[in-house]
Amino acid sequence: MSEIQTLARWIKESSFTVALTGAGMSTESGIPDFRSQSGWWNNIDPATVATVEALEENYELFQQFYASRMQGLRACTPHRGHAILAEWEQRGFLHSVATQNVDGFHQQAGSRNVYELHGSIRTVRCSTCDDQTELEDFLAGKACPHCKGRLRPDVVLFGEMLPQEPWQRALADIRSAELVIVIGTSLQVYPVAQLPLMTQGRVAILNYEPTAQDDHFELVIHGKAGELLQQINSQI
Ligand code: NAD
Ligand code: APR
Numbered sequence: 001m002s003e004i005q006t007l008a009r010w011i012k013e014s015s016f017t018v019a020l021t022g023a024g025m026s027t028e029s030g031i032p033d034f035r036s037q038s039g040w041w042n043n044i045d046p047a048t049v050a051t052v053e054a055l056e057e058n059y060e061l062f063q064q065f066y067a068s069r070m071q072g073l074r075a076c077t078p079h080r081g082h083a084i085l086a087e088w089e090q091r092g093f094l095h096s097v098a099t100q101n102v103d104g105f106h107q108q109a110g111s112r113n114v115y116e117l118h119g120s121i122r123t124v125r126c127s128t129c130d131d132q133t134e135l136e137d138f139l140a141g142k143a144c145p146h147c148k149g150r151l152r153p154d155v156v157l158f159g160e161m162l163p164q165e166p167w168q169r170a171l172a173d174i175r176s177a178e179l180v181i182v183i184g185t186s187l188q189v190y191p192v193a194q195l196p197l198m199t200q201g202r203v204a205i206l207n208y209e210p211t212a213q214d215d216h217f218e219l220v221i222h223g224k225a226g227e228l229l230q231q232i233n234s235q236i
Contacts, residue, residue, distance in 0.1 A: 003219060003221045004221070004228070004231045004232055004235060005235055006219060007181070007204050007219060007221070007232055008232050008235030008236050010179050010202055010204065010219070011088070011093050011094075011179065011181075011232070011236060012093070012236060013178075014093075014177075014178040014179035014201070014202070015178060016095050016173075016176055016177050016178045016179070016201075017088075017093060017094050017095055017177060017178065017179040017180075017181065018094075018095055018096050018097075018098060018170075018173045018174055018177040018179070018180050018181070018199075019085055019094060019096075019097045019098070019180075019181045019182075019183055020097075020098045020099075020170075020174070020180060020181070020182045020183070020185065020192075020195055020196065021097060021098070021099045021100065021101060021106070021182075021183045021184055021185065022099075022100045022101065022183070022184045022185025022186065022187075023039070023100070023101060023184060023185065024036075024183065024184020024185060024186075024207060024208055024225055025081065025082070025099070025101060025105075025183050025184035025185075025225050026076075026101055026103055026105055026184070027184070028079045028081065028224060028225065028226040029076045029077060029078060029079045029082075029103075029105060030072075030075065030076045031072065031073065031076055031103060033184070034046070034186075035186050035188065036208070036209065044065065046158065047158070048061060049061055049062055049065040049066075050065075050157055050158050051157050051158045051159055052157050052158075052159050052160060053159075054157070055127060055150065055152055055157065059150055062152075063138070063141055063151075066121065066138075066152075066153045066155070067138065067139050067141075069121060070121055070135065070138075070139060070153070071139070073103055073121065073122075076103075077105075077108070078105040078106075078108050078109035079226045080226050080229070080230055081183075081225045081226035081228075081229040081230070082105050082106055082108070082109035082111070083109045083110065084229045084230065084232075084233045085097060085106065085109070085111055085229070086106070086109045086110030086111045086112075087110075087233075088233075088236075089110075089111055089112060089113060090110070093236065095113065095173060095177070096113035096114070096115065096169075096170075096173050097111050097113065097114045097115070098115045098117055098166075098170035098173065098174070098192075098195065099114060099115065099116060099117065099118075100117055100118045100185060100189070100192050101116075101118070102116065102118055102119055102120050102121040102122075102153075102155045103121065103122075104116075104120055104121075104122045115166035115167075115169050115170040115173075116163070116166055117156070117162050117163070117166055117167060117170060117192055118155055118156040118162070118192075119153070119154045119155040119156045119163060120153075120154050120155065121153045121154070121155055122135070122154075123135070123153070123154045124137070124138040124151050124152065124153055124154065125151070125152065125154055126144035126146065126147060126149045126150070126151055126152075127149055127150045127151070127152045128144060128147050128149025128150065129144060129146055129147040129149055131144065131146050131147075133145065133146075133151055137151060138151040138152070138153065162191065162192075167191075170195065171195070171198070174195050174196075174198050174199045175198060175199060175200070177199050177201045178201040178202065179201050179202045179203075179204070180195075180196055180199045180201060180202070180203045180204075181203075181204050181206065182196050182203065182204070182205045182206065182207070182211075182213075183206045183207070183225050183229075184206070184207060184208070184225045185207065185211070186207075186209070186211055186212060187211045187212045187213045188212055193212065193213070196213060196216070196217070197213070197216065202218075202219070203216075203217040203218075203219070204217070204219040204220070204221070205217055205219070205220045205221070206221050206223065206225055206228045206229070207220075207221075207222060208222060208223065208224060208225075209222065210222065
C-alpha cells in the first residue's frame with residue numbers, strides 16, 4: 001500500500017484528527033514561506049522585522065515589512081488544499097486546524113474550527129492602547145487615531161507569548177487526537193514545534209523538504225501540500 005493510501009486509511013479510521021499547518025500550506029497560493037530557498041528569512045534577518053525590538057526600535061522597517069506582506073496577500077487566494085481540509089471538516093474526517101499561518105486562508109476556504117497560534121495579519125491594533133484600528137491606517141503609516149501610538153498587525157512576534165485561548169484549545173485537541181497531520185512546516189519554531197510530540201495518536205508529516213522531526217514519525221511524505229492533499233482526497 002502506498003504512503004498516500006496508508007494516510008487515507010488512517011484518516012478514515014480516525015475519529016479525532018487534527019491538522020497542524022505552517023507556511024508551506026500557503027506557498028501554492030503564492031505566499032513565500034520563511035526558511036525554504038525562496039523564504040522570507042533568506043532575504044531579511046527576522047530579528048530586524050519580526051521581533052518586539054524591531055517594533056520598538058526599527059518601526060519604519062517593521063511597518064514596511066508587514067505592509068508589503070499585507071499587500072501581497074491581496075493578490076492571493078486559498079488553493080485546493082485549503083478547500084480539501086475544509087471539506088474533510090464538513091464530512092467529519094477532520095476536527096480542527098491548528099495553524100502558524102496568519103493569512104486567514106483556512107477560514108476563507110471554509111474551515112470553521114481554526115486555531116491561529118501566531119495571530120492574524122488581517123487585523124491591526126495599537127501597540128500602546130491596544131485598540132483595534134483600521135488596516136488602511138497601518139498601510140498608510142499612520143499613528144493610532146486614539147492615542148497616537150504605533151500601529152501593528154495582530155501577529156505573534158518572536159519573544160511574545162502565543163495567544164492563550166487558541167494555544168490551549170490546540171494543545172487539548174492534539175492531546176486527544178487519534179491522528180495529527182502536520183502540513184507545510186519546518187517544525188523549527190517553539191512552542192508550536194513541540195505539538196506533534198505531545199499526541200498519543202498517529203502522526204503523519206506532509207512537507208516539501210525534510211523537517212526537524214521526520215525521524216520521530218512513521219509516515220513522512222515529501223511533496224507539495226496541495227498536490228498531496230488532492231491525491232489523499234481521491235482515496236477517501
Ligand atoms: P528561536 O529563537 O528558537 O528560533 C527558532 C527558529 O526561528 C530558528 O530556526 C530561526 O530560524 C528562527 N528565528 C530565530 N529568531 C527569529 C526571529 N527573531 N524571527 C523570526 N525567526 C527567528 O525562536 P523561538 O524564540 O523559540 O520562537 C518561539 C518564540 O517566538 C515564542 O515566544 C513564540 O511565541 C514566538 N514566535 C513568534 C513567531 C512569529 O510569527 N514571529 C512565530 C513563532 C513563534
Ligand atoms: N508543500 C509542502 N511543504 C512546503 C511547501 C508546499 N507547497 N512549500 C514549502 N514547504 C515546506 C518547506 O520545505 C518548509 O520546510 O514548508 C516548510 C515551511 O517552513 P518555514 O518556512 O519554517 O515556515 P513555518 O514552519 O510555518 O515557520 C514557523 O516561524 O518565522 C516564524 O511566524 C513564522 O509562523 C512562522 C514560524
